[in-house]
Each structure stands twice: as structure tokens, then as C-alpha cells.
Amino acid sequence: MNFLKRLYYYSTGFIIGIIFLFFILNGKRASCNYTPNARVIDNISSKELIVDSNSQVYLSNEELINIINEGKVIFSKSMPNNKPCGLYLVKSGKFKLEVANCENNATVKIMTLE
Numbered sequence: 001m002n003f004l005k006r007l008y009y010y011s012t013g014f015i016i017g018i019i020f021l022f023f024i025l026n027g028k029r030a031s032c033n034y035t036p037n038a039r040v041i042d043n044i045s046s047k048e049l050i051v052d053s054n055s056q057v058y059l060s061n062e063e064l065i066n067i068i069n070e071g072k073v074i075f076s077k078s079m080p081n082n083k084p085c086g087l088y089l090v091k092s093g094k095f096k097l098e099v100a101n102c103e104n105n106a107t108v109k110i111m112t113l114e
Contacts, residue, residue: 037073040080040088040101045069048105064108067092068099 033039045068049061059067071092080086085102087109098110 036075040073041068041071041090044088044090044099044101044106047101050105050107052107052109054109059111064097067095067097071095071097 033042045065049064049068051061051064068090071090074089074091078086078088080088080101085100085107088099088101090097090099094113096110096112097108100107100109
């Protein structure tokens with residue numbers, strides 16, 4: 001079989017596969033979070049967000065979730081293996097949040113501005 005025939009068969013199968021995937025995955029929010037930062041942010045934002053009563057956070061939950069989703073986890077200053085809740089430092093623009101990531105909820109403990 002010459003090269004042009006193989007290229008024709010390969011491209012035909014490839015195009016059919018792309019169209020098939022397009023119809024299967026159409027409208028679904030399929031995403032892959034491979035980086036540790038993306039997994040932690042996704043885990044925190046999927047839980048109920050609670051603001052600690054001692055912290056002076058004056059933002060709504062929607063604003064806090066937006067800040068967390070746009071943020072980056074500073075792993076060198078975080079304590080993910082802390083018991084019972086891992087502590088993560090999330091930095092987003094001028095905001096720094098300390099978030100306690102528990103099993104059922106996430107608590108914003110401290111928020112500072114730079």
C-alpha cells in the first residue's frame with residue numbers, strides 16, 4: 001500500500017473520530033486538572049465556602065470564589081498535610097487568602113491585601 005492510500009485511510013478515520021467525539025462531548029464540561037494547583041483550586045471551589053468569624057473579610061461568597069478560582073496556591077507556605085484540615089495560601093492579584101480545606105467545607109481564615 002503506497003503512502004497516499006495510507007494517508008487517505010488515516011485522515012478519514014481521524015476525521016470520523018473527531019466528529020464522533022464532538023457529538024459525544026458537546027455541551028459537557030469535560031476538563032482535566034493535572035497540575036497540583038488546579039486540583040487544589042477545584043477541590044476548594046467545589047465545597048461550601050465559610051468565612052471565619054475572626055477574619056475581617058468583607059466580600060461575598062461569589063467574590064471569594066472568583067478570587068480563589070483566579071488564584072495560585074503557594075505550596076511552599078501551605079501545610080496540606082495538617083490535621084484535620086489542610087491549610088493553603090492562595091494568592092490572586094493583590095489578595096492573599098489562607099484557606100482551611102476540610103473534608104466537607106473550606107474556611108477562609110485570613111485575607112490580606114498587598
